[in-house]
Amino acid sequence: MPDLSFSVESAVAARHAMTPLLSFAVSIKNSIASEAIYSVALRAQIQIEVARRNYSPDDQEHLRDLFGTPERWGTTLRSMLWTNAGTTVGPFTGLTSVELQVPCTFDFNVASTKYFQGLGSGDIPLLFLFSGTVFYDRGDGIPQVAPISWSKEARFWLPLSTWREMMDIYYPNMAWLCLRRDIFERLYQYKVRHGIPTWEAAIEQILAAREENVAA
Numbered sequence: 512m513p514d515l516s517f518s519v520e521s522a523v524a525a526r527h528a529m530t531p532l533l534s535f536a537v538s539i540k541n542s543i544a545s546e547a548i549y550s551v552a553l554r555a556q557i558q559i560e561v562a563r564r565n566y567s568p569d570d571q572e573h574l575r576d577l578f579g580t581p582e583r584w585g586t587t588l589r590s591m592l593w594t595n596a597g598t599t600v601g602p603f604t605g606l607t608s609v610e611l612q613v614p615c616t617f618d619f620n621v622a623s624t625k626y627f628q629g630l631g632s633g634d635i636p637l638l639f640l641f642s643g644t645v646f647y648d649r650g651d652g653i654p655q656v657a658p659i660s661w662s663k664e665a666r667f668w669l670p671l672s673t674w675r676e677m678m679d680i681y682y683p684n685m686a687w688l689c690l691r692r693d694i695f696e697r698l699y700q701y702k703v704r705h706g707i708p709t710w711e712a713a714i715e716q717i718l719a720a721r722e723e724n725v726a727a
Contacts, residue, residue: 512649512655513541513546513548513645514541514543514660515539515540515645515663516542518538518540519535519537519538519637519639519665520538520608522535522536522667522670524674524680526680528612530681531614531616531617531678531680531681532613532677533673533677534611534612535667536608537553537611538606538607539551539603539607539609540605540606541604541605545605546647546648546649546650547604547648548600548604548607548646548647549602549646550601550602550645551600551644552644553597554642555596555640556639556640556642557593557596557640558593558637559623559626559638560590560637561589561590561591561626562590563636564634564636565633570629570630573628574625574626574629574630576625577625577629590638591626593623594613594615594623596613596614597643598611615674615677615678617678617682617687618687618689619686619687619688620689627671628686630671633671634668635668635669635671635674636668637667638665638666639665639666639667640664642658643658644656644657644659645658645659
């Protein structure tokens with residue numbers, strides 16, 4: 512029965528997708544080098560191991576929304592689920608590689624987006640937990656099916672610059688903010704009532720008025 516091991520070799524920003532994607536190069540090795548693998552239905556749960564890196568004072572300030580004040584980080588800094596992804600691996604014997612494409616979001620209601628955006632520099636510690644199904648030939652020409660052991664995992668340090676490059680490709684000089692519909696309607700009515708041409712100008716006007724009130 513196949514005994515597969517996995518390693519994540521690199522990550523690049525996909526440039527021509529419909530939505531932001533990171534493409535991870537995953538190397539797959541079967542301990543039984545001569546065994547013919549027909550295909551693999553591969554799944555991966557990807558976690559962010561937030562406690563495995565250091566954080567500057569600026570990072571700590573930007574991440575307060577997620578983890579609270581630094582004195583609480585001993586209890587609040589826990590691994591978080593980023594996403595789940597999957598792909599199909601074609602026939603191979605011994606060793607192969609595959610691209611695992613991971614959709615990303617710039618929605619600031621999502622914890623992973625807050626985390627990535629809150630970092631100033633460095634790398635992001637990721638843990639890939641692999642699972643799935645292997646279709647193989649046990650040597651007599653009869654197709655066999657086996658699960659991938661839940662113990663299969665791989666760690667990878669994702670450069671923050673790669674994530675930022677991806678977001679700059681799809682959202683240059685932009686950020687997304689998701690609002691409740693009633694709040695959006697109030698903002699829309701404010702924009703129309705004051706004859707403001709863009710959403711940015713409407714928010715700038717509200718902020719300026721707020722700052723004037725605080726200063727007064």
